[in-house]
Amino acid sequence: MKKTYFSRHQGPFIYFLGPSLIVVTILLMFFLRNTAFYLPNPIAPLTLIIIFTATLGGYKPGLLTAAFAAICLAYNLSIPGQHFAYHPMELRRLIAWCISYPIIALVVGLLKNRSEFLLEQELERRIQQEEDLRASEVRMRAIIDSAYDAFVAIDKNSKIQEWNPQAERTFGWTREEALGRALIDLIVPEKFHQAHHVGLTRYLATGEGAILNRRIEVPARHKNGTILAMELTVYPIQQKDSLWFGAFLHDISERKRIEQLSVIQLTSSQIMSENASLNEVGPLLLKELCQGSGWILAELWLFEPTSQSFYCPYVWSKNKETQSLFESQNPKYLSSRQGWAGAALTSDSPQWMIDIDKMTLPRSEILRSAGFKTMLYSPIYDRDELIGVLAMYHSEALKQDARLMSVIDDFCKRLGLYITRIRSEEGLKNLSHDLERKIQERTEELKIVNQQLKNEAVEKEILYEQARTANRLKDEFLATISHELRTPMNVILGHSELLHEENLSPQDQKRSIEAIYRNTKAQVHIVSDILDVSKFITGKVQxxxxxxxxxxxxxxxxxxxxxxxxxxxxxxxxxxxxxxxxxxxxxxxxxxxxxxxxxxxxxxxxxxxxxxxxxxxxxxxxxxxxxxxxxxxxxxxxxxxxxxxxxxxxxxxxxxxxxxxxxxxxxxxxxxxxxxxxxxxxxxxxxxxxxxxxxLTSLRSHPTTDDTLEDVSHLLDGVHILVVDDQADALSLVATVLKRAGARVDKASSATEAFKKVVRVRPDVLISDIGMPEKDGYDLIGMVRKLPQDMGGETLAIALTAYAQEEDQKKTLQMGFQAHLAKPVEGKQLVRAVAKLVGKYAAH
The missing domain is CATH 3.30.565.10 (Histidine kinase-like ATPase, C-terminal domain)
Structure with missing residues (x-):
């Protein structure tokens, strides 16, 4: 078994530690025996010393300490003065503790050895883990440092914690400059600051992130301010109590640029294939070039061989103020002997010019005012014939871009073919125009004739339908008039016949007269309505x-x-x-x-x-x-x-x-x-x-009276009136009405007779019909007005006629009548008109 840390460093010292502590304890008990700190029984401290020794040194030093403790306890528990003699109770205690001490030392020592063994294993495992982690970190650092993509790691506060060498090369910031700084201060474009903050806050709050573990395209800012197109992959990194976010960023600017240039080629081909007019294609192509390449303005100059000059029909810019500036200040023609225009005659490939604001060129003032520093122009040829020049401008001093120049060169070749094709088609159209015109002239007459026939047929159909409608309306209207006129006429005729009968009672006579009057008024109303409608239609109502x-x-x-x-x-x-x-x-x-x-x-x-x-x-x-x-x-x-x-x-x-x-x-x-x-x-x-x-009106009225209640029975007393009408009934009716008003009446049935009576009796008033045989009322008044005053030439005259139009009224007054009354007329109206004429009646 391997020695533990303590077994390797303790040596024999641990075996003397327990007995030494027991000796110290016994000495303290001896010296403190007469004090308040006296401890009569050493069992507790001896037990603690055994546990302590076994814990430090294991069960062997613990057993040695237990044996020494048992000896000391045996001495302490003996009867005073009789060494190693004991009372029974003390003896039992001694035996119990002598058994307990070794057991305690053995148990604690074994537990200590087991703990040390487990602790040694855990320490060895952790040491191995640390060594593996250090090796992994070394490998990961080597991988990150050698990665083709830029790697950036930030903490939850968006502070940069990792910045690999590729990130230095991609964004221009060194590792020392980047670490500890906020990510948005270095590479996040300003317009995306808010989105970055919102996304980070959302993840910290909910654990959800829209861009995590996904590959997306985002813009990023270089140290020099250039915006790069990047492919981004972000994932969270949890480290104990800290949270990082690691991101791999791959620069796809060049790929995007190549794609954009490819789109220019594809889109321009589509534009030229789908449009047949240069006026439509020109602005669209210039717009596509500027938007696809990122250049500010593009012009298309066309070459005029006869004058050896260029003219510019098309300009496009994303900045409309700049476009308006060039459109308004460009010269109408640009000589081919000046600047790039002259160079275009001898060049067959695109040309790149930098710092044009410092050069002397045609339109230098316009170029400087627009802030342009770089120019790219390319001649447009069809075979060996110069067609024009494409010119593009940028506000930055850009390095020459071979790929863009290649795309522009290809574009101009295809544009030259397109312009040639359009011009050829226009030429063919012009050649065929005469033939089409002749054919058109030959067929136009036939079309006109056919159209005239169609129009006549349509007009006839319309006229036929209008005639049918008008005829139907006429028939309906005539039928209605016939009905409305015949109905009251039937009543008038019937009651007139009844009045001729001698045996009619006074009551029946009155009823018949009322019916005749009522139906006569109805007929007057019908006729008046028809005449009024005519006046309103013609606008002649007065x-x-x-x-x-x-x-x-x-x-x-x-x-x-x-x-x-x-x-x-x-x-x-x-x-x-x-x-x-x-x-x-x-x-x-x-x-x-x-x-x-x-x-x-x-x-x-x-x-x-x-x-x-x-x-x-x-x-x-x-x-x-x-x-x-x-x-x-x-x-x-x-x-x-x-x-x-x-x-x-x-x-x-x-x-x-x-x-x-x-x-x-x-x-x-x-x-x-x-x-x-x-x-x-x-x-x-x-x-x-x-x-x-x-x-309403603001004018004031004059007091009026009800003319219908006025008594006119004596209104014409003393007035001498001559009445003229070729209709006997009408003549008799008028004379009767006037006589009942007190007038003296003479009658005449013709204009000739009336003229003689005017000269002979010289009446106060002449009332004449207009429509009469041989000589009408106009002839009569004409003859009267030619008479001298003393023979009746100024006799007052009233025209009483069925000619009731406004022009009739004007004519009667122009011919010499003082008043015009339209038939039918009520008796009171006639009397008042005469009285007014002679000054015996004043309208209120």
């Missing part, structure tokens, strides 16, 4: 604008429709605000609007229905609303309510009559007043609501 108080006008419309409403037991209610304000408008036309809306409401409201009309103010407008609980309007028809000749039900079986013009006229009148009209309905059977919105 408005007599004045200040109007709608609070006074609306009740008149309600009163005019009340009789028709009463016939169907329809209740008409109103809520009219008298302080809404005034508007500017034509009162007659506005009353026509309200009458149309109310008559429509009465027409489409069933018996015992309700109609409500209201007048309210809304900001700078007034709103007139007519609401009924009648049949309502189908939602699908609402957009067409205000269209001319459109009716929701146009069948012959329709329940409600009309031409479909009233609401169209109403809309035109409202819009002519600067307002608008709206309609809403929740559907059939739910009634409808019409709202008229008109703008």
């Amino acid at each position: 408005m007599n604008m004045e200040v109007v108080d709608l609070a006074e006008l609306i009740p008149l419309a309600v009163e005019s429709i009340s009789q028709a409403a009463s016939a169907k037991d329809i209740e008409i209610t109103d809520s009219i605000s008298t302080d809404v304000g005034l508007i500017t408008g034509d009162p007659t036309r506005l009353q026509q609007v309200f009458w149309n809306l109310l008559s429509n409401a009465v027409k489409f409201t069933p018996r015992h229905g309700k109609i409500h009309i209201s007048l309210t103010a809304a900001e700078s407008n007034v709103v007139i609303t007519v609401k009924d609980n009648g049949k309502g309007i189908d939602p699908t028809f609402l957009p067409y309510v205000f269209e001319r000749f459109r009716q929701e039900d146009s069948a012959t079986t329709r329940k409600f009559g009309g031409l479909g013009l009233g609401l169209a006229i109403t809309k035109n009148i409202v819009e002519a007043h600067g307002g608008n009209i709206q309609v809403t309905s929740e559907g059939k059977g739910l009634g409808s609501t019409f709202s008229v919105i008109l703008p």
Whole structure:
């Protein structure tokens, strides 16, 4: 068995240690026997000495110490004065301890030897591990130091702990400069600082890392500021209480650069094969060159053989300000006798120029202002013919790059072939252009003829469809007019026949007269609607604008429709605000609007229905609303309510009559007043609501009176009137109306007769029809106006005619009439017109 450390170094000393300690203990007991520290029984210290000796020296020194301790204890436990004589109890104690001491020494010694044996084994194992670890570290250091890739290790604070020689060569920092410094301060580009910090913090917090144990491509910064393309592999290294991260970085800058140059060649070939125009290809190729090679600006100069000069149609730069500078300040032509332009004529390979900012070159000022220091230019040839020059510029003083020059040389050769092919194709196109033009001219006439035939066929088809539609609309409209005119005419004719019967009671006579009057008004309304539509379509409607108080006008419309409403037991209610304000408008036309809306409401409201009309103010407008609980309007028809000749039900079986013009006229009148009209309905059977919105005016109105209540029975007393009409019934009717107003009336049935009576009786007023046989009303007024004043040449004249267009009114006034009245005319309206003309009536 191998000796332990203690057995090798203790020697015989350990055998004397136990007995010596026992002797010291006995002496202390002797000297302390009369003190407070006296120890009468040495069993405990002797036991401790045995254990101590066996622990230090093993069971052999322990047994020797146990024997010596037993002798001392035997002496100590004997009866005083009688050596080695004992009381029974003391004897038993002595025997027990004499047996226990060797056992204790033997057990402790054996345990000590066993512990030493195990400890020696553990020490030898650890020594071997340390030796292996030192050898492993030496091998690992040799591997790392000789590795082809840069190796960098950092701690959890991103401080560099390892930096191999390849890292020194790759990044330019020595090991001494790098160790202990933060990784981001040396090789991490500034824009990746935040990502590096976030990734490290995340791993320390969660144990997860997005880039760990993966091979990725990252940029890294060289000591001189150059950005390198690196292939990175990172893995964590756990060392006792410390955490490191080891990273192998392989410089792939050259490989990436080769790939980029290969991409330039591939992409440029694709661009030239997919585009047939140099104007499209030029900028794309220059862009690809700059982006793929990292150069700042590229130009394509084309050679002009006749002038022996270059011109630059294409420039591209990643910096648009620099591109604009070159585009705006480049000369239109660059002489081939200057600088690189001249050298291009004698060179057939790319040329690399450094420190161009210090040279005297064409455009030196532009190059210096752009900050360019390196230039690469290459002539473009097709066989022996110079086509142009490709020029590229960089802001750094770059060393000559043979690989890039090779790529540019190949690029320019392919570009030369492409330009030659494009020019050849253009030449072929020019040669074939004349032939194409001649063929085109020959075929153009045929195409024109064919197109004309097609157009004529289409036009005829369109005209045919339009004619069919117009004919159908015409037939429908004529049928509607026929129905609407014949219905009241039938009533008028029937009641007229009844009035001729002598046995008709007064009550029946009154009923017949009312029916004739009512249906005559209906016919007047129909004719007026047709004429109004014509005026609005041609834009010839005339408005007599004045200040109007709608609070006074609306009740008149309600009163005019009340009789028709009463016939169907329809209740008409109103809520009219008298302080809404005034508007500017034509009162007659506005009353026509309200009458149309109310008559429509009465027409489409069933018996015992309700109609409500209201007048309210809304900001700078007034709103007139007519609401009924009648049949309502189908939602699908609402957009067409205000269209001319459109009716929701146009069948012959329709329940409600009309031409479909009233609401169209109403809309035109409202819009002519600067307002608008709206309609809403929740559907059939739910009634409808019409709202008229008109703008207020700041003008003040004059007080008005209700002309319908005015008594005109004596308005023309003393007035002498000559009435002219070739229709006897019309002549008699007018004369009767005027006589009942107090006038003295003469009649004439022709223009000739009337002229003679004017000269003979000299009336105060001449009322003449226009359309008469032989000589019309214009002829008559012309003859009258030629007479001297004392023979009636200035007689007041009114044209009462069925010619009711605006141009008719203008013509009558131009010919010499003072007023124009359109047939049919109400009696009171005629009387007031005459009275106004002679000064016996003033409109309020």
